[in-house]
Amino acid sequence: MSAARILIIDDEPDIRSGLADILGDEGHRVTLAGDAAEARARLGEAAFDAVLLDIWMPGTDGLALLREWVSAGELPQPVIMMSGHGTVETAVEATRLGAYDFIEKPIALAKLLITLERALEAQRLRQINRSLQQQVGSLFEPMGSSPAFAAVLAQLERLSGRDAAILLRGEPGTGKEALARWLHGRSARRGGPFVTVAAGAVPDEQAATALFGSESGGEVAAGLLEQAQGGTVYLDGIAELGPDTQLRLSSALERRQILRVGGRAPVPLDVRVIAASSQDLEAERAAGRLRDELYFQLNVLPIQVPALRERGEDIGPLVQHFDEIFAARDGVAPRRWTEPVLARLRQHAWPGNVRELRALAQRLALLGSGEVTLAEVEPALTGPGARLPPGTGESGHPLNLDLPLREARDSFERAYLLRQLHNAGGSVGRLAQITGMERTHLYRKLRDLGIDKDGGE
Known part of the structure; x- marks a missing residue:
């Protein structure tokens, strides 16, 4: 475990000093606070990688302090709650508010170190993920001024302040996940996580554990739904989930709580659901591959995302936008896109939609320079939408x-x-x-x- 800055908040001096000695021996830099007021002062003075917070303290207790931090915005670091009088309800409430985990007093050394190591690793991965999202954000940012696409953005803008489920429908490659992220970034949940569930990539035998998490021998593994607490979960390809998983997911969304595999106590679920599909969901229902319960829960606000061929005026700005990004990323000069080339691109049917256009821009940015020619473009246009040249x-x-x-x-x-x-x-x-x-x-x-x-x- 790498060295980190840890803030310990507990009203009992012996516990504070004991934890400080343990974590100091592990190489961490430890700061102590005996109550909420002192904790606020310490947090105002420095940034910390993790916080150990006692629940039962005189005056402002740990849960109240946690609520205070949450109301002020996203928790800047993982918070591990501690209590010698904990109950299941208390642990559930702390988790719902955003605490990383809950450990009971007297604190077992092994449990403390394992929990802290996982919390720090989760925080490190979260920071890496944010950095990567910032780097590629402009690449996947939905853009376009065509009437068809502008209408979709306007719909989503109106719905950004609502928590009802949204179902994005459209052909593969039309940018449904990018739109979901765009909506999440404009919602009240933007400070929370955005978690993607690619249903087609989850084997049936592992689906329950992947989605709902597991409990075994005192070890808890959060599933994808739980990882999205306080944020948005994006369900891609919902009809590809097995029938049992669909039923369990429907029940979790209806009750707003999940039961981990092997667990006994339900965990409150606080997420906004954005689902997506490129399939004919009515046909999937008729064939028995999509349960009615799940379909009606997710189809509250259906939005049809237009295919790229339906927004031809966006093709030129999009391909030039992608070209500039790839050129900057890979250290090459941007290409020049002439009107004959752009006209040829507008003639293409784009069966792979925006994803296909992005791939074409990347290929031409890497393999050529200067002005893009029709001779370069023609072989790159593949699939059923391509014109039939000699x-x-x-x-x-x-x-x-x-x-x-x-x-x-x-x-x-x-x-x-x-x-x-x-x-x-x-x-x-x-x-x-x-x-x-x-x-x-x-x-x-x-x-x-x-x-x-x-x-x-």
Whole structure:
């Protein structure tokens, strides 16, 4: 465990000094506070990596202090609650407010060190995630001024202050997850986490544990829903969850609480749900693959995200935006996009939608310089939406026989998988059946080819 700055808040001097000795021996820098007033002063003087907070203190107790911090905004560091008179209700309330964990007094050394190590690691990963989100935020920020797309943004803006479930529907690659993140960033929950649940990537036998967490031998592992406490959970590909998992998820959303696998006490659930699907959900219901209970819970506010071909005036600004980002990231000069090239892009049907356009911009940014030419663009436009130039096979895929073997194979595989994904209605589960590929290998292949279904768009 790396050294960290720890604030210990407890009204009992012996406990404060004992914890300070233990954590000091582990290499941590420890600051002590005997009550809420002193804790406020210490927090005003320095930043801490974690806080150990006693619940039962005279005057302002630990829960009241925790509520005070939450009301002022997001907790800047993980808070571990301590109590010698704890109850299940107290632990649940502390967790609901945002505490990382709850440990009982007398405090076991092993339990303290393990809990603190996990809290610090969780905080480190959270900081890394935020840094990465800042780096790629502009790449995935939804943008467009076309009437179809502007109408969607206006709808979401109106709904940003509501907590009702939203269902984003649209073809694969249209940017549904980017819109969900955009909405989360404008909601009252923007200080909380945004957690993606890619249903198609969760094996049925692991779905319950992945979603709801687990308890075993005193060890607690938070599931994806619990990790989204106080924030937003994005459910991508809901119809790909198994029927038992769908029923359990429906019950959790209805009761606003979850029961971990192996657990006995329910945990309150405080999340906003944004679901997404590229499939025909009415057909999935009729076929028995989507439970009515879950469908009606998530279909409260359905929003149709337009395909890229329905917002042609956005194609030029989008491809130039992506080109500038990739050029800056990879240290190359931005390309020049002429009107004939942009006109050709507007003619394309874009079966992979914004994701396909982004991949094209990245490829051309890396493989060329100066003015983009039609000769460069034409081989890159693959899939059923491509025009049929000379040298085109019966499938409609451009056969560029001048490419090296590996590039030609990648071009074919990308076109093949785009078409089959379209035929599968965006379902990776069905795509795996059609292609005969194992699902984990299929996800890796989609990512390698720039049609990453994990992106949740």
